[in-house]
Amino acid sequence: MTFGRIRRLIISFFLDQVNQIGYKDNALVLLLSTVYDGEEMTFRLRHRPTTTNPRAKQIKRFFGKEIRGAGSARLRFIPSETAGTSITSKFRWEKKYLGLISLSFLNTVDSKARLHQKHCSTVRISSLAMAEPVGLAASVIAIINLSAKVVKLCSDYSTAVRNARADITRLQSQLNDLSRCLQGARRLLADPNNKSLATSRGLVDSLDGCKSELDQVQTRLDPGKAGKARKTMRRFGLRTLKWPFDSKEFSGIISNLERYNQTITWCLQIDQTTILLDIQQRFEGVSLQPRRDESVARKPCFCVPFDRDPDFVDRPDILTWLKGQYTGSAGRMALVGMGGFGKSQVAIQFAHHIHDESPQTSVFWIHASSKLRFEEAYRSIAQRLELPRRNDPDVDVLGLVRDWLQTKEAGSWLMVLDNVDDVNLFHPGSRASGIKAANQPTDENTNIQSDQRPLAAYLPKCRSGTILVTSRSIDAAEKLTGSHKAIYRVSAMDDTRGFQLLRNKLNGDFDGDAAADLLRALDYIPLAITQAAAYINRRAPRASIQTYLNAFRESDKKKGSLLNRDAGDLRRDETVSNSVVTTWQVTFEQIRRERPSAAKLLSFISFFNPQGIPEFVLHDYNTDLTYRLGSDTESTDFEDDIDVLCGYSLVSMTAAQDVCEVHSLVQFCTRAWISMVDDTEQWKWVFLRSMSRHFPRGGAFETWPTCQLLLPHVESLLEEKPPDEGLQNWACLLTNCALYMLTIGNYTAAEKLGRKAVETRTKVLGEEHPDTLTSMTNLASTFRDQGRWKESEELDVGVIETKKRVLGEEHLNTLISKANLAMTYMEQGRWKEAEELQVGVMETMKRVLGEEHPDTLTSMANLASTFIRQGRWKEAGELQVGVMETRKRVLGEEHPDTLMSMANLASTFLNQGQGRWKEAEELQAGVMEMRKRVLGEEHPDTLASMDNLAVTWKEQDRTRDALALMRSCVVLRKRLLGIDHPHTALSVAVLAEWENMSDLGEE
DSSP: OOHHHHHHHHHHHHHHHIIIIITTSSOEEEEEEEEEOSSOEEEEEEEEOOTTOHHHHHHHHHHTOOBOSSSOEEEEEOOOTTSOSOEEEEEOOOSSOOSOBOOEEEEESSTTOOOEEEEEOOBOOOOSOOOOHHHHHHHHHHHHHHHHHHHHHHHHHHHHOSTTHHHHHHHHHHHHHHHHHHHHHHHHHTOTTOOOOTTHHHHHHHHHHHHHHHHHHHHHHSTTTTSHHHHHHHHHOGGGOOOOOOHHHHHHHHHHHHHHHHHHHHHHHHHHHHHHHHHHHHTTTSOSSOOOOSSOOOOOOEEOOOOOOTTOOOOHHHHHHHHHHHHSSOSEEEEEOOTTSSHHHHHHHHHHHHHHHOTTSEEEEEEOSSHHHHHHHHHHHHHHHTOTTTTOTTSOHHHHHHHHHTSGGGOSEEEEEEOOOOHHHHSTTOOSTTOOSOOOOOSTTTOOOTTSOOGGGGSOOOTTEEEEEEESOHHHHHHHHSOGGGEEEOOOOOHHHHHHHHHHHOOSOOOHHHHHHHHHHTTTOHHHHHHHHHHHHHHTTTOOHHHHHHHHHHOHHHHHHHHTOOOOOTTSOTTSOOOHHHHHHHHHHHHHHHOHHHHHHHHHHTTSOSSOEEHHHHTHHHHHHHHHHTSOOOOOOHHHHHHHHHHTTSEEEOTTSSEEEEOHHHHHHHHHHHHHHSOHHHHHHHHHHHHHHHSOSTTOGGGHHHHHHHHHHHHHHHHSOOOGGGHHHHHHHHHHHHHHHHHTTOHHHHHHHHHHHHHHHHHHHOTTSHHHHHHHHHHHHHHHHTTOHHHHHHHHHHHHHHHHHHTOTTOHHHHHHHHHHHHHHHHTTOHHHHHHHHHHHHHHHHHHTOTTSHHHHHHHHHHHHHHHHTTOHHHHHHHHHHHHHHHHHHTOTTSHHHHHHHHHHHHHHHHTOGGGHHHHHHHHHHHHHHHHHHTOTTSHHHHHHHHHHHHHHHHTTOHHHHHHHHHHHHHHHHHHTOTTSHHHHHHHHHHHHHHHHHHHHHO
């Protein structure tokens, strides 16, 4: 064989690889030149691979192979400046042709060829007589049919023989590969134009060997075609089958089939490339690119890969906005929102609307989630429009498409850029708001060299075209549209449209009440609704809306399983998951790469109640983590971090910028993500510590708004006992919440939380620790307000003795416990004991705290209440007036303590006789109305005011009014305090007496 013949063979083989790989998937390979200096042949190539393109890997594997014969030459692969390391291969041959060339391929593991793995295959090239292609085609068809029979037998064995299923599956896979190879051979050999094939003799031998091998396999798998064995199988069924091959024998069969497959493949490739070489020689000097007129006829093009959704629910506010932007002067517009909110679905609907309204308008759909997909879309547009020079490897196809769209000949057009989530893809070096650290290259999106133009440069700019962007990132949308006014923030559906979407997607019965509950659980998020409907439809009739809702609420594990299901959707990009969890976790990962501190903030937010998250607590997301880890963390700016999260539509801030809100499903998916990439227990600890620190202590009236704001966020913490390291914070939170519940009159909750606090602090701190004694004092006060005076007294007496010993006689906590015990004595009618304690406490507090200290005023008010019980009206009145006036000045007129003083003074007026009933009525009526407004209509103090005013009216002979008000009071006290509470019992007794007297009066 001459050198020229070998050279043509290599060139043809190379061209075949380019034909199979190069032009299809943007892994462009260009043969620049070949040089032969007598000893070495060098092929100079240019290759622009994409690292994630599997076909690019095929090219690298091909040029990384070594072809051996005798003699030597070099085939050098030289990538372009954007590719990786050069790969070098060698070729040796004999100058004298011997009729046989042996080709042996070595796969290169790395560019330095430090390690090789050898796979041999022999190709015989003979100058003897050639086999007829038609006869070969018949042989190929026979082998295809035979392999199909063997595959069918394998299926029978797979059903009956369990212990050999791995071997059966492997054999089926190998036969399927062989069948695909032979199908290609059949198409080539059956072509009457291919009259002479250089490798036909070798192919005949391979086909004969392959057929013989398959015949033996079939015989072994089906030994009783016409005898006793077949009858036995029919009689006893497939269960009598036994896999006939041992491990060694089976490996030999697989090896032979692989060898035949490889041999046939390479023989046919050489024949194919020979044909291509002949074509090349005939067109020597002629360009392979067909010459076309440089002008392109105007053809409207509709390149949207998705059909209309028959179940689409119109969102008129969004579509109206899009139409207004489209017909206006804006050349670019964007829909921004979380993944799964329906941005792409609205864009599909709008694209079809434009096509229907204006058939002469071209519509293009660009998948813009990665650089590779953007380039693929532009190449597809170039092919669809048949742009000149689109297949020329020296032409920038992206610029070609852009330039053509900017011409008048292109006419009007709409381009949809879908899933533009990474701003760095279009504007390299850009960062989302506040991002300080550069992203690390992790994929093709970030592997953008400084000498390459950004993708934004390939977006056309002209008056005849409009670009619609869909994105999760407000930053990306702003940079592509150039104006915040051209951006629409897409939110979840409202209840009406969510209801309609679920109805449209479901096939069976529709339970409206259950649907409403399910939609609320799914936060009206379109993707979640569609996902739930797909699950119900698949499992109907066993599954229904109610059963899905029950499973959804069953546990976090079950909820995660349901939200992770990917049912498939023909109107969503096939590379994008249809699972809510996966869809959002892509965004979470992007945030974590771009700005880790923002990911920390999102993790922290995921543990709050979804609504009304106070900003002042959110600042703990990093300080608590620092405290937890015992080291400095990355310095951050909260405003930048919250801006990133708002930019991705994960959270929102109120107009006042002091309260944050988030979808509950976002929180759930975030927690699921944390469990995979972070330490969930760590974040639970951070959240617990933050809440225990911020929830106000003491239950003071001034702190009630903060308590009310934080209470929804701590409810989950109060129910779940944390690990040992969090018990102190948990007990602190329990104590503070219990005291708040006590002050607002929720005695049941106060007792439940108070008991947990006492038990936890006793275990962790011990019985005599001041914090434990505080929790005990609060629990004793709860018993007293519940009317359980005996329990309250026992607990208070023990606490006082311990406090005296541990804290001292005049410590404020000791004085408070004494005052509480005195109130218990007063409720029990032990007025003398109460008075003695109260006087001592009052005098000490005056001396230690001062006469106008709130605790001192409370002690004075308590003593006045005891005077009232003793009938010492004058002393009580004088003391109450002084306390009331001081409280008005110090605390304010609507403070609960001030209202208590006013109520007590009114009781004093009432008991002083008819002369002061009018004053008592006016004061009590005012107190009752203020308590309704400040404390609420069902607060125990408000009910006390109702009781007192009813008594006053009865004393004034306003019996009808008194009965009506007392009846209302009794109903509320029964429900809120319980039938056994002393205050309820007293009201019931008074009402019964009045009703009895009323009946007698009527008679």
